[in-house]
Ligand code: F6R
Ligand code: MG
């Protein structure tokens with residue numbers, strides 16, 4: 001029987017400023033999910049100020065019951081967060097009443113349905129202080145770059161490549177590209193992660209291999225609320241890239257958009273679960289990776305995969321990069337390009353200069 005893995009997240013309020021989720025919010029979420037008879041298993045954690053619900057069930061993706069459960073869990077946690085006067089309590093819950101599908105209502109969602117394998121390793125990536133397109137780079141490396149994933153060359157099960165579904169969030173369109181044949185077309189798109197977002201990766205036979213949350217909070221709210229702080233699920237081993245191949249792209253702290261006020265580029269730091277707290281300049285942007293074996297619908301784990309000295313050098317390099325780019329202060333390329341600043345609070349500041357501009 002098929003199982004569904006749903007990772008649903010929201011910023012419902014934070015301790016201090018936009019740093020971490022309060023332990024009380026985690027406890028509330030655990031209690032709410034434990035009450036449900038509609039799910040097989042769950043794990044609750046946080047990445048920075050985002051409350052993360054990892055849920056296994058058998059109801060398929062986009063299921064109303066599961067989305068409602070997540071929504072009510074966030075609402076309960078937000079209610080208490082408001083009472084405690086935690087910062088920005090209820091931030092990502094953009095609507096008052098649940099519409100039947102949590103998509104478009106503020107929270108981020110990544111879900112996949114598949115037949116549980118005889119042994120089934122999966123990795124859940126969770127990020128804070130960055131945008132949905134930040135998975136473009138690692139997903140490309142994992143599923144299309146033979147210098148990252150040696151299985152693409154060596155393993156006959158991976159050798160034919162993968163298919164990539166890319167969304168154009170400006171035009172609300174999507175395209176499916178097949179790699180390695182169309183690798184340059186793929187890169188032409190996903191190299192611009194603020195517009196083109198890699199949503200799904202499939203095997204050539206059409207089986208789901210990876211999926212990411214694509215919610216753009218600024219587009220949903222029409223203004224800057226917080227960054228998307230996306231999540232991503234990747235299947236590993238036995239016909240999919242090995243766990244180590246899935247983690248390998250994160251050994252390079254590539255630049256992502258987000259960080260302070262969602263308005264700055266910064267290095268993406270891989271961190272252990274205990275270090276998923278945003279501090280310096282409200283960041284830097286960070287990513288954590290929890291590995292689970294799925295076993296008859298239960299989550300065995302997690303294994304906190306970036307809690308490894310093997311990533312220490314990456315973290316050092318990221319800190320050097322953070323120092324370097326911070327020195328630009330409010331200048332690009334630290335600050336995001338103007339079109340992306342339209343969704344921040346900057347236009348409000350510029351309004352007062354409007355009438356002072358004279359024709360040249
Ligand atoms: C980034 C983020 C923070 C806030 C910043 C200002 O996603 O949430 O960097 O933008 O702390 O927050 P406010 O406007 O609430 O004072
Ligand atoms: Mg926040």
Ligand code: MG
Nearest residue numbers: 049050128229
């Ligand atoms: Mg956040």
